[in-house]
Amino acid sequence: MIPYGEEAVKLANRSFYVDDCLIRLSAKRAVKTTAKRFKEALSSGGFNLTGLFSNVEEALCDLLAAISNATLLHLDRQPDYVRRTLGVLWENTTDCFCFKVEGWDGIPTRCALLSYVASLFDPIGMVAPVLLPVVSDLGSLSKEGCLGRCYA
Structure with a gap:
């Protein structure tokens, strides 16, 4: 109570x-x-x-x-034991938060890759230890000219 x-x-x-x-x-x-x-x-x-x-x-x-x-x-198509809450999945039988990342197969331009990484919604920073090195590596690759430019 x-x-x-x-x-x-x-x-x-x-x-x-x-x-x-x-x-x-x-x-x-x-x-x-x-x-x-x-x-x-x-x-x-x-x-x-x-x-x-x-x-x-x-x-x-x-x-x-x-x-x-x-x-x-x-409202979502997750199993009954999984609930989506602000982009994070709560698996209520184990009381764990999970993330679902969709695959990506676009043309690897700087804008496309940064857009994909930014689409991973992480409001409390649970996946920041994984995302921050990726963003840093993308910045390095961009400076070295390894990634294509953004085109509108």
Whole structure:
């Protein structure tokens, strides 16, 4: 159970990823109780929680009953245990964040490669250790004249 006050604030601080709330719980009863109490706590501060997803599959129906104006969103083509949140995938059975990178087979111009690397949305810097060396290498290759120029 989530009491209003300091514990609810701690839960909100560690569970929100921009405007998506990701809370991993282990039991159906905990999901229903937590969802209802957490919605009430957020509502008391003026935040209307409208979308939910649970890592406890059998609790999904109970979430709608606990939070009457909420909707469960199934808008992407990911498996049911994966949810997209701001470009990052949350695999809720293991409580891990994942990234999906699409293949690229364009003409390797400087602009095309930089555009492709920039299209990898990483708002909290989880893949920066991989992306920054690539951007640096692209800059070096560009200075050496190894990459074609940009053409409009």
